[in-house]
Amino acid sequence: MKARVHIMLxxxxxxxxxxxxxxxxxxxxxxxVEGVRQGKxxxxxxxxxxxxxxxxRVGEMCDKLLANTVIETYHVEFI
Amino acid sequence: xxxxxxxFPGSNCDRDLAVAFEATGAEVTMVWHKDTTLPDGIDIVxxxxxxxxxxxxxxxxxxxNSPICRSVITHAERGGYVLGICNGxxxxxxxxxxxxxxxxxxxxxxxSKTIDLKLGTTDSVFTSEYSxxxxxxxxxxxxxxxxxxxxxVMARLEGDDRIAFTYVDNPNGSDGSVAxxxxxxxxxLGMMPHPERAVDRQHHSADGQRLFASLTAQxxxx
Numbered sequence: 561m562k563a564r565v566h567i568m569l570x571x572x573x574x575x576x577x578x579x580x581x582x583x584x585x586x587x588x589x590x591x592x593v594e595g596v597r598q599g600k601x602x603x604x605x606x607x608x609x610x611x612x613x614x615x616x617r618v619g620e621m622c623d624k625l626l627a628n629t630v631i632e633t634y635h636v637e638f639i
Numbered sequence: 640x641x642x643x644x645x646x647f648p649g650s651n652c653d654r655d656l657a658v659a660f661e662a663t664g665a666e667v668t669m670v671w672h673k674d675t676t677l678p679d680g681i682d683i684v685x686x687x688x689x690x691x692x693x694x695x696x697x698x699x700x701x702x703x704n705s706p707i708c709r710s711v712i713t714h715a716e717r718g719g720y721v722l723g724i725c726n727g728x729x730x731x732x733x734x735x736x737x738x739x740x741x742x743x744x745x746x747x748x749x750x751s752k753t754i755d756l757k758l759g760t761t762d763s764v765f766t767s768e769y770s771x772x773x774x775x776x777x778x779x780x781x782x783x784x785x786x787x788x789x790x791x792v793m794a795r796l797e798g799d800d801r802i803a804f805t806y807v808d809n810p811n812g813s814d815g816s817v818a819x820x821x822x823x824x825x826x827x828l829g830m831m832p833h834p835e836r837a838v839d840r841q842h843h844s845a846d847g848q849r850l851f852a853s854l855t856a857q858x859x860x861x
Contacts, residue, residue, distance in 0.1 A: 569742075573787060576743045576812070625704055628697055628733065631740040631787060 561606045563618045567627045567634045568599035602626055611638060640665040640858040644685040645711065647672045647702045652688035652724065652835060659835035659847070660685065663855040672705040682858055683720035684711050686727030688780070688833060698741065698783045699729030708734060720764060720854075721827040725781055728819070728829035737820055737829045738796070739788030744781070745812025751780040753843045754810060756818055756832060759802035763821050764857035765828045766803055768849040774807065775846035777832040779818075784831040786813035786820075796820055803828055 569575050575597050582596040604621070608614040618636050627634040642660045646653045646669055657667045668678045672691075677684065691702035702708065708730070715721050715736050723731040731737040744750060758766060758773045769775065788796070793815055796802050804819040811831075819830025834847025 574742070574745070574785075574812070576745050576747055576785070580747055625696070625700060628700065628740055630732070630738075631742065 561614055562639045563604040564637045565602040567632050570633050573631050640682050641680050642667045642683045643670045643677050643681045645670050647691035649691045650687045650689035655835045656685045656687045659838045659851050663851040672707050675706045677710050686723040686730050688725030691726055699733040702730045703733035723829040725831055731829040736827055738792045741783050742785040742787050743783050744785050749782040750810050753778045755807035756804045757807055759805055760800045763825045765850050765853055768853040776844040777834055777837045777847050779832045781831055784811045786817040
């Protein structure tokens with residue numbers, strides 16, 4: 561089973577990199593982009609085959625290491 | 640005073656920190672990140688600057704989960720002293736020993752220069768030898784020093800007099816111009832500026848020396 565973890569800065573946490581991308585887009589003439597938020601995607605190849613067990617395990621991985629829940633939120637999709 | 644300086648793969652200020660501790664008479668042991676215990680009788684743990692684990696994932700995140708950090712957390716929970724500088728500060732926020740987080744500098748640039756700081760409090764073992772609201776010059780060298788914390792945490796830091804240093808001219812976008820903060824028991828200091836790079840006449844400034852002198856004086860008195 562493959563898990564895809566999406567990690568984003570929480571709303572309200574300034575994202576300097578996203579802001580830089582927004583400015584670059586405007587410079588290139590792409591108008592109408594009001595905001596850009598940059599996050600990351602982490603894919604995990606899991607031996608686990610049972611969905612519920614995998615969800616629990618990946619949640620623990622996110623809380624302990626993959627995301628910093630002080631500033632980030634995450635969501636996991638299984639593919 | 641007995642100090643342990645933790646060495647992670649990618650630490651690059653570990654030796655400078657050890658030299659700064661030793662210059663004030665401390666006995667220093669270097670401790671590798673894979674060790675699981677600190678040497679007996681350690682008064683203070685130093686988490687040095689650098690790029691532990693290449694800053695992969697998030698600055699300090701992997702170091703915060705290394706074997707030795709469990710012992711560092713136990714040491715801190717028992718009331719032991721911890722000094723985290725630059726990457727060491729990032730590691731302290733990642734372990735949860737200090738609140739908040741350090742984001743990419745607001746202008747996205749790595750900044751390496753000596754800057755002016757203002758003392759936030761002299762009420763700690765790290766800052767007792769400075770004078771209140773004193774201005775000091777200490778170098779910074781970081782890409783991710785933009786301190787962020789929610790309003791509640793900021794109010795608590797300010798209300799409890801836990802902001803150790805602020806930037807005179809905020810270089811990185813930090814909330815409240817925060818350059819360094821103390822833990823609730825005032826025994827853990829995390830700061831982005833490098834006091835260990837300002838301890839010698841041949842350095843641009845020797846203003847960091849008082850931080851180590853404060854520690855020695857307080858430990859001797861204890």
